[in-house]
Amino acid sequence: MPLTDAPILRTVMTLGGAIGVTYGLRLGGLLLSERLPRSPVFRTFMEALPGTILLALVAPGIVAAGPWGCTAALVTVLTALKTRQTLLAMLAGMLVIILQRHWL
Amino acid sequence: MFHxxxxxxFRANLPIAFSVAAYGSVLGVLAAQNQIGWLVLLVMDLFIFAGSAQFVMVDMWSSPLPVGEMVVGVAVINLRYLLIGASLEPVFKSKSIRHKAAVMHLVADENWAITMAAQRRGAASSEFLLGGGCCLLLAWCLGTMTGHQLGSFIRHPEALALDFAFTAVFTALTIGLWRGPKDLAPWITAAVLAVSAEALLPGKWYIVVGGVGGALVPAVRSLIQEPRRNHRQAKEEPHALN
Incomplete structure (x- = not known):
């Protein structure tokens, strides 16, 4: 087995990479604040990015979870819009799945 | 002893720290279910300290570890920190590089938002930001470690819909980022692109394809609608970043 396939080394590389990238973005944003492109087009893009990234992350999972997954996601969305409580919204969605598995 | x-x-972040701990306990349960040891989770808590990215890592954790895919995934999820960091420039006015380097590690979405609100009242400083970061770090570690302990006792995770927890928490987090009707077109684009890319491309590239594709919609719109005004603004306000 090549050295790079050792599980412990892979764990260290993954953690090290994730740590470096995250810290680099945090400090980099502050230090480069004067040098980031100032065009409104770039700003519009960067400001829209957090929402579209999270949605892209979650959308295939909702589709893959089938009709009940979609129903549960809808309940989560409505609870989040109504209460603005992330945790409550998450639990509401999970409750739909729990009920469906116990009684249907 | 403390500034x-x-x-x-620290105190300003206490209320939100409770929900951070609760949310962390969900991550802990999922990590335990996915055979991730408490030490690895604690290293993530202390040195990555970014909720969404850690959820993605726990979700992708499998043997053998997809190192490159996971690091790219974390980079994409955390791209927003570039803007968050840039927006904190006035809070760090005239501070040393060492101070900046130390405090920036503990910037999360929550203490950033609270600091920016305090900044508008003229009551923010980098020490205020750091106090909030320490409060959140404590809550985050306590929450995830508690969840990890509980997680190893859960025999039937699917009966508790734990396999759906990842989807549910990200759905809720996504809604928190809704900025109104102007997000409709970019969000529909992102969802459609992500679902198609997931079916067509290997790995986690659908996150990049959907996220970047969706965010390009308003960027292209502003490019088409007001090219001249944009150009003039960029020239007249060279320091208009914040």
Whole structure:
């Protein structure tokens, strides 16, 4: 087995990479604040990015979870819009799945 | 012993720290279910300290570890920190590089938002930001470690819909980022692109394809609608970043 396939080394590389990238973005944003492109087009893009990234992350999972997954996601969305409580919204969605598995 | 602003920042973040701990306990349960040891989770808590990215890592954790895919995934999820960091420039006015380097590690979405709100009232400083970061770090570690302990006792995770927890928490987090009707077109684009890319491309590239594709919609719109005004603004306000 090549050295790079050792599980412990892979764990260290993954953690090290994730740590470096995250810290680099945090400090980099502050230090480069004067040098980031100032065009409104770039700003519009960067400001829209957090929402579209999270949605892209979650959308295939909702589709893959089938009709009940979609129903549960809808309940989560409505609870989040109504209460603005992330945790409550998450639990509401999970409750739909729990009920469906116990009684249907 | 602590700077007064540090203490104010710590206290200002206490209410949200409870929900951070609760949310962390969900991550802990999922990590335990996915055979991730408490030490690895604690290293993530202390040194990555970014909720969404850690959820993605726990979700992708499998043997053998997809190192490159996971690091790219974390980079994409955390791209927003570039803007968050840039927006904190006035809070760090005239601070040393060492101070900046130390405090920036503990910037999360929550203490950033609270600091920016305090900044509008002229009551923010980097010590205030750090106090909040320490409060959140404590809550985050306590929450995830508690969840990890509980997680190893759960025999039937699917009966508790734990396999759906990842989807549910990200759905809720996504809604928190809704900025109104102007997000409709980019969000529909992102969802459609992500679902198609997931079916067509290997790995986690659908996150990049959907996220970047969706965010390009308003960027292209502003490019088409007001090219001349944009050009003039960029020239007249060279320091208009914040």
């Amino acid at each position: 007064p602003d540090f203490q104010r920042g």
